[in-house]
Amino acid sequence: MKAIILAGGRGTRLAALRSDIPKALVPAAGKPVLARQLEMLRREGIRDVTLVCGHLAQQIRDYCGDGEAFGVRIGYCTEAQPLGTAGALFHLDLREDFLLLNGDLVFDVDLGSMRDFHTRSRALATLFAHPSTHPSDSTWIGADAAGRVSAFCRADERPAFAHNLSNAGIAILSPELLRRCTPRVPMDLDRDVLRPNVDSGRIFAYRSYEYVKDMGTPQRLCEVERDLAQGIPERRQKKRPHAAVFLDRDGTLNVFKGYISEPDAIELIDGAAHAVRRINEKGYLAVLATNQPVVARGACSPEMLDRIHCRLEALLGEEGAYLDGVYFCPHHPDKGFAGENPLYKTDCDCRKPKPGMLLRAAKELNIDLSASYMVGDAQTDVQTARNAGCRPVLLTENADEPVPDGTQVFANLLRFADSL
Numbered sequence: 237m238k239a240i241i242l243a244g245g246r247g248t249r250l251a252a253l254r255s256d257i258p259k260a261l262v263p264a265a266g267k268p269v270l271a272r273q274l275e276m277l278r279r280e281g282i283r284d285v286t287l288v289c290g291h292l293a294q295q296i297r298d299y300c301g302d303g304e305a306f307g308v309r310i311g312y313c314t315e316a317q318p319l320g321t322a323g324a325l326f327h328l329d330l331r332e333d334f335l336l337l338n339g340d341l342v343f344d345v346d347l348g349s350m351r352d353f354h355t356r357s358r359a360l361a362t363l364f365a366h367p368s369t370h371p372s373d374s375t376w377i378g379a380d381a382a383g384r385v386s387a388f389c390r391a392d393e394r395p396a397f398a399h400n401l402s403n404a405g406i407a408i409l410s411p412e413l414l415r416r417c418t419p420r421v422p423m424d425l426d427r428d429v430l431r432p433n434v435d436s437g438r439i440f441a442y443r444s445y446e447y448v449k450d451m452g453t454p455q456r457l458c459e460v461e462r463d464l465a466q467g468i469p470e471r472r473q474k475k476r477p478h479a480a481v482f483l484d485r486d487g488t489l490n491v492f493k494g495y496i497s498e499p500d501a502i503e504l505i506d507g508a509a510h511a512v513r514r515i516n517e518k519g520y521l522a523v524l525a526t527n528q529p530v531v532a533r534g535a536c537s538p539e540m541l542d543r544i545h546c547r548l549e550a551l552l553g554e555e556g557a558y559l560d561g562v563y564f565c566p567h568h569p570d571k572g573f574a575g576e577n578p579l580y581k582t583d584c585d586c587r588k589p590k591p592g593m594l595l596r597a598a599k600e601l602n603i604d605l606s607a608s609y610m611v612g613d614a615q616t617d618v619q620t621a622r623n624a625g626c627r628p629v630l631l632t633e634n635a636d637e638p639v640p641d642g643t644q645v646f647a648n649l650l651r652f653a654d655s656l
């Protein structure tokens with residue numbers, strides 16, 4: 237697979253730091269982001285790279301040369317005038333599926349797995365997708381459980397209830413996708429290539445918690461440098477077992493109000509979003525694990541529960557925090573009540589304190605349970621932690637609350653997150 241890197245970025249938002257060099261050559265922790273990208277591509281077995289340059293192109297040529305120093309072969313496509321994010325693709329002889337990469341990303345991704353997904357899905361385009369720490373200026377993706385994209389839009393066009401999922405700037409595209417488009421100048425990848433083809437049903441989102449972050453603003457560059465210093469990109473590799481923080485919902489993230497059956501009832505506890513952000517930043521996976529028998533009672537449909545979780549994700553997103561996984565148990569074992577939903581009246585294996593949700597998450601997200609925490613405000617959460625083989629954390633301010641052996645106690649989620 238060939239890679240095309242869009243390295244023509246002017247770095248307007250970084251200009252306060254460096255206006256004399258192109259964005260792709262701005263150093264992140266002492267090394268230009270483009271050098272990091274070339275090294276990553278080589279690690280992933282990609283040898284053929286085309287750099288699309290515009291602004292300050294000569295500096296990029298001088299720095300990268302023919303690529304030999306990076307163990308790759310580099311060709312150049314220099315735009316005399318900006319052709320847009322997809323314009324150059326129509327000037328290259330592309331006969332096979334190729335990787336398209338924004339030039340301002342620091343990433344550590346198993347591209348072979350992404351390509352396997354792309355091939356299996358028979359996709360025209362596969363977009364690396366993840367929750368955004370800045371959803372208000374990220375391209376939003378709506379996708380089903382298989383990853384099939386149903387909507388793709390700017391943040392301000394998002395539906396009212398949307399999961400936090402956004403386009404990270406790494407895609408695998410097929411030449412067939414380009415043939416379906418009418419070239420124009422400028423040609424925007426999102427607006428002119430991807431969106432018009434969503435209805436084909438062959439645009440896919442590849443969800444992953446692997447590390448991808450742009451350093452396009454001074455603040456994000458700072459975050460990338462902090463992450464590199466802490467080894468976060470490596471820690472988020474797929475092949476590594478991950479430490480997770482499993483989070484109870486009601487009374488842990490949001491204010492306890494009994495059964496919650498509509499999105500507006502979600503009100504974050506003070507400091508909870510900040511705490512989740514800390515968990516994110518420290519390299520733990522943040523995974524929701526909540527009992528919601530309200531579904532079995534018939535007081536809330538599965539669709540409404542999904543909206544409630546969209547609301548929760550949106551509130552967290554406003555403070556730069558996100559969940560890597562959302563697991564819920566909609567069941568309850570006791571039958572025979574008026575209005576109940578018999579589909580969910582079952583003695584399942586996921587209702588806490590049973591460990592089913594945690595075991596499933598561990599399998600799907602490659603989590604090392606013994607290195608993980610289950611945090612909640614109830615004894616059930618402590619018992620769940622023990623049943624799943626992870627570390628119990630009880631949130632309580634009540635000095636009389638019994639504390640089982642081996643349980644850590646904190647007044648609230650933020651105190652716990654600070655202790656990590």
Ligand SMILES: [Mg+2]
Nearest residue numbers: 484486487613
């Ligand atoms: Mg609770």
Ligand SMILES: [Zn+2]
Nearest residue numbers: 565567584586
């Ligand atoms: Zn269940």
